[in-house]
Amino acid sequence: MPIQILPPDVADKIAAGEVVERPASVVKELIENSLDAGATDIRVEIADGGKRLIRVIDNGRGIPAAEAPLAFQRHATSKIRSAEELERIATLGFRGEALAAISAVSKVTLITRSREEPVGVELKLEGSKIISQRPMGAPPGTSLTVAHLFWNTPARKKFLKSNATEAGHISKIVTRYALAYPEVRFSYVAEGRLTFQTPGTGDRMAALVKVYGAEVAGQMLAVDATSDPVTPDVRVSGFVSAPTLHRANRSYIELFVNRRYIQDRNLTFAVVQAYHTLLMTGRYPVAVLFIDMPSELVDVNVHPTKTEVRFREPSLLFRAVQRTVHRALQGQAPVTRELQPPPSPEDYRGQWAARREALMRAGQHDPAPGQLAMDLYRSDLASREEETPLVRREEAAPPPSTSPPGHRLPPLRPVGQIAATYLIAEGPDGMYLIDQHAAHERILYEKIMKADQQPMPKQQLLQPIPIELGTELAGLIAEHLDALNKSGFEIEPFGEGSYLLRTVPAFMGHQDPQALLEEVAEGLARRADLVDKAREEALVTMICKRLAIKAGQILSVAEQRELIRQLEACENPRTCPHGRPTMLHLSAAALEKQFGRLGA
Missing domain, CATH: 3.30.230.10 (Ribosomal Protein S5; domain 2)
Structure with missing residues (x-):
């Protein structure tokens, strides 16, 4: 193939690929243009995660009508004039590439008016080409609408994520500039709803409260x-x-x-x-x-x-x-701890004696409703993970397992608990050592994922709890309200960055719901690459990890029996939702070999 100069439209699309990666890239470039124009009020509107519509409106200096068409030419800028100025750039933009790149892969409508001119101008472009230009009355400033991003580059469009994911990236861009420019009033409208607005007073703490919420800001x-x-x-x-x-x-x-x-x-x-x-x-x-x-x-x-x-x-x-x-x-009063000498062998023996007594008592009676056997003994487990409610008894028999025969568990008989972390059970084919936390994770995961057929039991709160999460985390929660409701959390919007929690899963007990929801939202932010079913599964996995029985939690014999019974009913009982094993199996033959009984 001979070397040749690329056609202008092809070159423009290639150049756009470096600047316009996703809708958030467009929002970033347009906000930077508004800030460089001296705007004190910037409004960002999006529809369908920015794929169908992005509009940025500002009250900046505007563009003179005669210069408006030039703004969409590559390397056209009002911000620098010489190479020497690259050494001391004082503006956010300077390359003169953004508007050209955006117009190459979208349908653009520009309405702008310079403060020095009595009337503004409207330009419409498609694929870098101006298709109309006319005078228009407008307030000083600029309104730039980007519609149908990547309409002429379908290969780029198919790599975009869900509307919710793209909207999350845009929200991140807006909140960052709101923090950096507290003197500018930022308004963010997603799908026709005002989701975020800063006062624009110059108070950086006020902007921090709007972005992160009052509790975090405090x-x-x-x-x-x-x-x-x-x-x-x-x-x-x-x-x-x-x-x-x-x-x-x-x-x-x-x-x-x-x-x-x-x-x-x-x-x-x-x-x-x-x-x-x-x-x-x-x-x-x-x-x-x-x-x-x-x-x-x-x-x-x-x-x-x-x-x-x-x-x-x-x-x-x-x-x-x-x-x-x-x-x-x-400047903080640090939390200091006195260094304690290591415990002596006598201390270890005394601790084990107390623990053994607690374990013996825990196995002698069923717990009262809501009571934890953990209450009997806390001293040497205080530094372990926080406790969670135990498996609830269910009157109905578990549905038959549909997992492949190789994955099913035989009927197991609980024998006891070791290290307040593992259950020992006997089966017809040997001994099972079960990780109680991993097992409970698997049980909860399958219950939540099957909630469409059998709703999760919920606990109605006496009074709804207001939960303040801040703009970013609240946006992530908003994307997954259905999945959270399926998991037992009934929450509804309650003002900017806040929700009202009405129910929690019946097995949640005394855990802090706000801490759980924050942790879930942070986890979703880390897994922004996942979409649809995979993201829902990741969310449920995070909830299960937080709510499952923890290592260090003493179970009575009745509780051990119930946990094993529910694990037997799982379709995939041998691994937790993260893929780790829930149990180790030692066959009777392996035991006989270890004790030298083979051939005896």
Whole structure:
């Protein structure tokens, strides 16, 4: 094939691929244009997750009518004039590629009016081509509508996720800019409903409350905008969470350089390092940090989306962020623990004697309704995972298993419990050692997944509980109301970023429903790549993990019997929903071999 110049429409679509990855990419570019135009009021509207419609309206300076067509040409910009200016970029956009890329893969309507002109102009474009242009009365500012994204590139369109997933990405973009620009009023309308709005007063804490909710914001510590002695040109400010507030991953650490959102693994690690010894392994802080520095010390022209940047002195910046966050944490009254000497052998024997007595008593009687055998003994298990209600008795016999014969369990007889974690059971083919937590996870998972045929038992709350989750987590919960209801949670919207909880699963007991829903929402955020049935299964798996009996929970003989009975009824009793084994099987022949009885 000979070398040739690509046709303009093909070149435009290729260039658009670097800038427009999904609807959220369009929203990001349009918001940045509005901010660069000096807007103080920005409204974002979407339909069908941004696939069918994206509209961004602002009250910025607008575009002069004569320059409006030029705005959609590649490399046309009002923000820089020379290569030297790339060394000190002070605007969010500067390449002049965004509008050209967006118009290449969508149907665009632009209505804009410059403050210096009495009338505005309307342009309509399809596939980079202007199909109409006419004068139009309009307030100062710009309204840009992007319809039918990727209408002319179906290969790109098929890679988009569900409407809910794409809307979640857009919500993340809007909330990030709302945090970085508290003086701008942001309104976010999804599917015709106002889901998020900031006051635009310049109060960064007010924006934080709108994004994360009052409860989370109340646990955030202010990071003062003081310069570090080693890096006097760098100022770090914002908010970091108290050690009592933490999340399961690093995605709640938001970093901004000169009010531009960035992703930087080293700076994220600097924040995490500041919490060394303050958080458990596997837990991470919530942080919103703003790094202000001379523009010549950072290169933002290294990535198509400008979310990755290059610093002139990365190691000094790392230390500045770490020290600043550490100083904010030092203002807290740290939770200190006195170091205890290791227990002596006599202590171990005394603890086991008390535990043995508790285990003996636990097996002598059935628990009263709602009572846990765990109440009998707590001392050496206090540091274990928090307790959850035990398996509820069911009057009806379990339905026959439909699993393949190789997966079914034979009738088992409970023998006892070991280490308050494993059940020992006898079957016709040998001994079974059952992980009580994994087994209960499997039981709950299959019950919830079959809730369409047999509704999950629910517990009506005496009074509905208001739960505040913040805009982002509330949006994730909104996407999965049906699946949550199927799991036993009856919740309904209750204002911006809040829900009203009316019922919980009957087996939930005394667990904190807000903590559970937050954990579920965070898990959904981590699994944004999943869609439809796979995402519902992931949600149910997370709920089961939280609600299942924990290691360290003492069960009476009756409770052991009931747990095993329900496990026998499962279609896949040998693995938990995460794929881990629920049991180990030691055959009678293997036992005889270990004791040297073969051939005796």
